Amino acid sequence: MTTTSADHRARPLPAGTKAPDFELPSTPDRTVSLAEFRGQPVILAFYPEDWSPVCSDQMALYQEVLPEFQKFNAELLGISVDGVWSHLAFAKDRNLHFPLLADFEPKGKVARAYHVYRARDGTSERALYVIDGDGIVRWSYVSPVGVNPGADGILRALENLGKEGAS
């Protein structure tokens, strides 16, 4: 059986891990840190690049599903290695109204911390994290790079946060 390197997906940080904190620019004059969302769930959507077709569908889908995420008081953050100006143009072109974080300098630092950097391509995996209000990873998933993972896994994870009580 032959496995091409494209099939080698990263293993994300498992549930129960403390989510590495970060602070990244989302626009030329604004930075976003994970810590500022303490007390509410955070959805981290790593995607390889702005503008590539699958990413765009995925982010457009998340924009459309945003009201459902907000029912759980969850904050959605997109994150890729693109710079802020690319993010701005991309968000404007696609009507995206949630922060896109620039994991740009040092390149991929946050993706590496979350174990979803693809050194070979210089981009991140297409990976999803749901982090609870205490900053603990509660769900993570890495999709094949060319496959839009949809939103059902995220919604299920957000529902489970409620069931498990705690946070």
Added chain:
Amino acid sequence: MSTTRWKTVLTMPVNRERDHIQGPADAAVTLVEYGDYECPYCGAAYPIIKEVQARMGRRLLFVFRNFPITTSHPHAEQAAEAAEVAATQGKFWQMHDLLYENQRRLRDQDLRAYAEKLGLDVELFDKELAEHVHAERIHEDFLSGVRSGVNGTPTLYINGARHDGSYEIEPLLRALERGGASERGTR
């Protein structure tokens, strides 16, 4: 383990009362499409699904559900509502077809022209569109799609399982035939 794969299956079963359906209730294979009238990929799938329906005949039940991605397609929601208004006047599929055959002309005046062409009660059509009478139902479709793992449009389900393979005619037909062979026809 947090990376467990989940099954992508249809969470809202096909319902004859509620869904837009073509084909007999006892068909061996059920094909559900989540689609967006302004999405070019759905437009490309439209003639393929027609062809599949023609070839499979009464062995296939086809269901269309709305999945407008308005962020990318500014006319998709209004078009979906137009088809739902047509449905209340017994012309869902005629409108569905017209919309896909005229994907680049989905402005309000275009939709109205299609309503006239189909002989709908245009006054009622205007009123229901203006009041977004069918928006809730479309949103229900949309959410059921999200929960079923729709990850773009079109997304197809064969006997309740998401079809991740090709949308070309031959492979799609093979997948449908397999679906019919391996299961005893889930509604």
